[in-house]
Amino acid sequence: MPGSIYGFVKQKLISHGVDKTPDGLITITNQRVFLDFVRLERAVRIADFNAVQSAVKTIDERVASLGKRHLIVFAYMYLRFSDGTPKMTHADVETEDGGISRLVEYRRAVTPEERLIADWGRLLDERFGKSLLGLVYASKP
Known part of the structure; x- marks a missing residue:
């Protein structure tokens, strides 16, 4: 990951669409929120699940204090699309003994x-992402 961690985090957040709405922009324009995402990236890089959970909790508290709790969706997406996410999952195949094989x-x-970090992010994103993104996109001017 060449370059600055700050540039990396900003680009990753932009790839998730934070620059598409006024509320989403808070994640890169509010210095404290942005630094919370940098902390999240550092936790992801060292693959420390406890540190990741702590960073997500901090982000949740920070955006809630701004009255923008729905922005937590970007933390879920950030984790879901981390390196621990599979590139490809092949179809489930029933084995001869009745089990299921998945590649x-x-x-x-x-x-x-x-993998745990990415799976946790995917679970949270699948559970809450659609409704939270709806709130983010409702903030369009």
Whole structure:
């Protein structure tokens, strides 16, 4: 990951669409919120699930204090689309003994902790993402 962590985090947030609405822009224009996302990236890089949870909690508290709690969706997306996310999941295949076989490919070798972080982000995004993004996009001028 060449370059500054700040530029990396900003680009990743923009790739998730934070620049499309006034509320979304808060994640990169509010210095404290942005630095919370930098903290999240640092936790993701060291693959520390406890640190990731702590960073997400901090982001949640910070955006809630701004009256923009729905912005937590960008933290969920940030985790969901981290390196621990599979590049491709092949269809489930029933095995001869009645079990199910699933082949998952990753972009690089990932640790169980990296997979846990990405899976937790995916779970939260699938559970709350659609409704939270609806609130983010309702903030369009």
